[in-house]
Amino acid sequence: MRRLLATMLTLLAMVATPAAAQQPGTLISAVPMQDTPPGVQAWQVRYWTANQNGALFQVTGIVAAPMEAIPARPRRVIAWTHGAWGVAEKCAPSISPNFFAATAGIDAVRQGYVVVAPDYIGLGNPTMHPILVGPDTANSVLDAVRATRQIPGAAAGSSFAVWGESQGGHAALWTAIAARSYAPDLTLVATAAAAPPTDLAANLRDGSDKNARALLLSFTLHSWSTLYGFSMDKIASRTNQGIIRRLAENNCISLEKKPKFGMILGVLTIVRATKNKDIAKIEPWGSFARANSVDAARVSGPLLIAQSSNDTIIAPAVTRKFAKAVCRRGAKLRWIDMTGGHVDAARESAQETISWIGARFDGLPEPNDCRRV
Template identity: 55%
Template structure:
């Protein structure tokens, strides 16, 4: 009975602080955690981009035998898997396979904080690629993890993300000092990140991926910002886009159903000549949610793959160059033959070694002279 009471107290914050951003609401132990790990599916408070308190979800994964003292934290920010509530990585065991080299991460003694982002796992619209909303949810997940007994989460953290998560990682850095000044961000690793959203929407060379991204972002932003979807064409096309967004979560090891494929082809045809960045208010919102290379703190690790057909390597390179011109220390990786879905995994050890060095206080390397 005493243990039950203690667990209840752990997951029920005091009334006075119940609405505070970063407050842990609940932490449910995950029975399916891999060997050598402990994990919790969490609910916690954050603040939306409209400064409204909201409750969101995520997962925290820690070594089964944590080290003494406040532990080092890696915030893992996942790539685009959909915009429907059911697509949340924490709802099943997806985080255990999605996070690159998780066994190595835990073996190095890190506690992993993996937010779902607002609207994935929580009853609200998912504001996909909306920087402020996503970045705040990451920072508040790091805060909330500190209240889980056994997670051993400290104030020092690095953020590591791929694709949409690379965008989230950079926005987390952009917001960290003003939004969560008590946290100590030691480094940002952004893998295949969309940074200039208008260019990313236009220059991705895989038309099917571009169509699906348009369906996800168009539906998400239309609902979040209250924008009509007329820029995408007929009512029939708009309906196909919303059905894709509401029903399809990307599963990288499963072939989409025929209906999904046909829906993507329909959208692909409808938007083949669309430059969304020139359509207002879409263009303005894309600029607002793009990443500022001047505002993101260093040190940075930025990686792309030469065969990425979803986030154009040229856009990633341009961002790294602009960050260098703004005085940032940038470790830049361009992986020969690297694809959008592979770079985070094939080069996970390089990324983790770089993160280790940031926690160790070593001087950050910079490739700005050769980019």
């Protein structure tokens, strides 16, 4: 009965006035999900967002909340920003049967949080995904938090934390940069990033797993060339450009399945083709990578970074260099050292991260690990 009532209230809440119907952050639909973890209620959502140029997009995601009576006070919110799943529409986390198993942020629901997990622009919706494009991604995250507040059963407040892994770490840091100007109606209390790309050219160049590096580079090249018309001629031959396009259009990252033979061959070809290519030195790729890298001086606190010394995809030295830049400007930083692999970054640091986020909501003094970064 409680779920039926929440669904009815959600449908009533979505009868927006025509003038507001397409405003960024407006909820379009929230469909209750049936297969959810014990104690968790969830909705597949669709909402409006805008990119940095003001173009409007319908985008998707999942909102999860405790399966409890609506509390007297609004619930605390965590925006979970996912790592790389691909750049094709079919790669949206929200349509994956493995969403809950693959989403470390869901652990926070059991501690009373509402968790909103946006797909970002272009995943689950028919446009190219602007992978690692900071402002566009940040807008979609902030608008997801706004949309979540329009689901009565979620009972979400206006204060939120953002927590992400890998590509989602980049998204979390950019959300911290954009929050105050783009969404002054929300209050960001904490930002947590596990294995985040920060200097994009360095991250695409310095990861020790050359196969993963080639696949991520292919996703990025295809996305940026499609969206912005950047030529790949100085990076790859026309034949290899076709391989890059097929890798990006046909493949999603899945930890549950072995890669297809064609994907393996394509990746090995791109490894060879881009062996001595550094996009930092090739325009307009270099300038765009720098513009979408994370400027430590612009990231507002409180801030937590978790990084494994054994990460083969996000070079630990690049993340540590960013952390040192944060500390040099006098900001406090919570730093978590880990020893697992890249794909375990958020899971390995989840307990400490959720505890740290809770302390920020409680207004407790921030710890500072800058001396040991």
